[in-house]
Amino acid sequence: MTVIEASSQALSLNQRIRALVFSQEGVLLLITIVAVAALSALSEPFRSVENFLNQGRLLTEIGLVALPMTYIIITGGIDLSVGSIFGLTAVILGYTWQNLGFPLELAIITSLIVATIAGFINGWFIVRVGVPPLIMTLATLALYRGLAEGIAQARSARGYPDWFYQLGQRDLLGVPTQLWILIVAAIIAAIILARTPFGRSLYAIGNNETAARFSGIPVGRNKMLIYAFSGLMAGLAGYIFVSRVSTTRSDMGTGLELDVIAAVVLGGTSIFGGTGSVPGTIIGVILIQLLKNGLSLTGVTGDSTIVVIGTVLILSILVNNFIQRRSGRMSS
């Protein structure tokens, strides 16, 4: 009888803390705190509020794309085409505005619709035709980038009206405008994943797609939705990027997919699907940006910081594997 009484209670506080510390998010948070402390001690400019806000501006694009990528990887899929959709959106925006004479507002909306459709095409082929996600998005990585290059013909579109830069270059309430978008998007994405039936279904699909379907979950529809969402967010990130750098070029976002996947995996989402969280992903995004920034400020040159990111990525998975194996052994 005591068994049944205990069963309706939630986990004890002690258990929760232990679970947090030994989760990938916990390990990552710890690394982040240590890294921030060390970098702050080493570099005066690093610890300025200004610097942190500026880093927030820079990480927004990766952060936005990482949200749907978290969903997709949780279901056991992958989307390699996000960088190309990012570039395609930028080009469509510039092209429809400058060459087709669309009003800028309409150009923005058009480009975001194209991005969503591009994502939906991925999802449709993956679900209805059964193309493996890796292959499908590899093909559209080339295709969408090709469309961007073909439409742009190496031209770039500049000279936007002043209001256009509000999003990418200005502040709102003292914080970079686009950072607000990321914050809102991340909160919504986190709540959807953690607190709605839709979010729950993604975990079920990633862990056992058959059982999910047998439980009446619309597996195909949900998968198509998240790939379309991925397209939309890649498009939004592309639009923000154009606003930040004041121009469009067809090679924008090249290699973005790898940064995003690195952040998501670093944030504790298993590449095999089934586990992961938005807070983890956000910590992953922040950690990567802070490492880049902090190391460059402490004198390590520019792109070499990604060495550290690669190492952290592999190490964090190794550590996590180790912890999982140990905790598995302890409980069994």
Added chain:
Amino acid sequence: MAAITREKFQRSAAASSADILKRLANQEVILLAAIVLLTLFVSLYEMGALGRAQPRFLSERNVVLVLQGNAYIAVAAIGMSLVIISGNIDISVGSLIGVLAVVGGNLAVWLDKNSLPVWIAWIAPLFLGGLAGAVNGFLVAYLRIPAIVVTLGMLSILKGGLISVTGGEWIKDLPTSYFLSQQRPLSGLPEMLGNPEGFLGYLASVIGQLPVPVYAMFILTIAAALWMKYSAFGRSVYAVGGNAEAARLSGLSTQSIVFRVFIINGVFVGIASVLFATQLSIIQSTVPAGVELLIITSAVVGGVSILGGTGTAVGAMLAAILLSAITAALLFMNVSPYWTKAFQGVLILITVLADIVRRRRQARQISG
């Protein structure tokens, strides 16, 4: 029912013409046909729509360029085919080519300054590539980290490492003896044949102009194809990728096979880096963009199933040539080169869909 089944068996016993056709209808033949058709189409288009007397697509110079263009991609795609056949993936190959090219170039300059033989700079990248492959392979096979995560990390490490070590400086003053890729082993062929006219002359001229990378591509592809067919190890790679559980039950060590596959891949990437670096007069200290995707694409379009277990080196080479031919074709048809990638994307999609349709039909035939 029984009679029909028996008849079917008897029919398959005799190697009927339909059977031979079926055997030919594989990815290699499809790719070869695609290359031939593309050549025909572009030539006719040039002569018809553009009114050229001689199709420039078939000029000796262009044929050589098409073959040479993706030769290093084709060589790297051999290694990639093995990796994918074994059920894994390597996205760090592009970065590795960049790193090894810089290492090779610097080594060549240093060797030349110290009056040491420059050919060492052609060999060293092979060992270093194998070493990098061993690291990847160890992490994947023995520490069981997913290949995509390992090689993603390796990509960052190599890319970042390259820039931080070199500071982005370009390598100039390369010794002339280093330019392996510009050597034409059979340049004397037309003369040897007494400068023949007509098709033979054309052929001799093309062969005479072929540089080392094209030979490397052909020789390595054939060697790899034979090796994958005739070595016990080659066959076991297919076994591991096709049915890992059964392979384990048959007593194959899947871990050591995967480990070795990554090392071999590293060596092929090393060779590719030499072919790549020795055709440049200046080596930039950056990673060539998108190379890993071209390599993976070649392997996949060449018939390597991303799910593992099937594929060939010959297919990968033909796919690399086709991709290079499409680029040239668009150029000669006066299509803006900026559309190249879009055409390549459509091509990948079509080949993948064709593969899925073929598999489905096969499955239906067997069950039906």
Added chain:
Amino acid sequence: MGTPILELQNISKQFPGVKALDDVHFEMQAGEVHALLGENGAGKSTLIKIISGVYKPDTGVIKLEGQPVQFNNPHEAQAHGIATIYQELSLYPELTVAENIFMGHSPHRRIGPFNVVDWRKMFEQAREILDSLNIHDLDVRRKLSTLSVGNRQRVEIAKALSQNARILIMDEPTAALTEADVVRLFDIVRLLRERGVGIIYISHRLHEVFELADRVTVLRDGQYVDTKLVKDTTEDDLVSMMVGRTIDNLFPKLEAEIGKPVLEVRNLERKPMTRGVSFTLRAGEIVGVAGLVGSGRSELAQTIFGITPPDSGEILVDGQPVTINSPAAAMNHGIAYVPEDRGTQGLVRQMRLRENISMAILRTLTQQGFINRKAEAELAARSIKQLNIRAYSVDQVANKLSGGNQQKVVVGKWLASQPRILIMDEPTRGIDVGAKAEIHRLMSELAQQGLAILMISSELPEILGMSDRILVMREGKIVAEFDRSEATQERIAAAMMSAAAPNNANGVPQPAAMQEA
């Protein structure tokens, strides 16, 4: 008789909650086809897994030609000449026939420094092995993936022979074969027997046993029943040996009032396994569906539940025709389905108990679109209480529960959807006796509350104990129907198994023949 080629003495094997084998004996001569019979769950699979080195027995001795042996893994058993042909074939689809035959020991030759696969010799030797089996029509150069199931199986046999197998275990080899392939398989088996290979033959088709086997050993509930010469026995003998136990009080079937029809199925078609099925299910009624594995029972259930929507035919709920093209649609009409395989179809094992129980009805446990965690936890707690699930918390991961408790979680998930029609596919497979009784009691209670239950089971005592009516399926059709009062194990077993019209001493009524006509 000489020394048996294989002898097993006092073999026992215990799994958590289940005694799979209890003091079992088995003995086989060289050149003998020895059939192994028993119901699903009788312990046949466990026994052959012990012989082939997959499991180690808890107690008992295995002797090969009189010598005691111990196998630590399947590889060691293979090295001793024991080859197993499983139902799921262990072949490589993208390799050629010859390579599959010689995987791991292909012939090599030296060319200079290279030790290369000798393809010509491999093709020749593969050809020889196939010829020795009188298989002349199989191209050794073809890729395996292009072969039919029957041909793949022959490749498996050739593979076993290439390893000089002395003992060949065939686990339901004819289950997926066409008539013609069965004939050819039997020819091969007879050929092997002449060569002195010992063959353990497992099949549910009794006429095959009489056609092929020399001796037969029967297992029941993990216990050894008897070994007989086939010529000294009859089909009836074997059936009663297999099922011959009294129905104990494991099945507390309570009388329920049977009401109006809630589910009517008319001429339901979904090729290839559902072929013109019609039946009616009433409120308060438990209808049992019996049939061999592969007779189309689960396929029928999945067609009704919308996982594989029907090609044609009608489904009526409460007399109204309905369209069911997805599980969600089925749920909307009050249908629930507890699937056959709880590991892959029923549970998401990595997820929590709470999350599994709420999975099908999560949308109703929301407030403004958000999951109401309190309601979810309460639902799980109620389920735990109602079904007596032994778990320490609603947050426990489903994987950590025992089989019986996992099954209760799946049942709980579907009861939460408050169905009016409950389809249960093998509701008590692989769970311990206590949990079994609890699930049976629950089914009775649910029927009393007016639920209509369609129960698929391979255990005849369960079918007989629980059902008000019994449908028997074979080859995608309903071939017989019995009322609770007229059903016996022998009658059902005969209807399930005999490919020809049943013709046995008990004089089984012939609804099968009528339905087929």
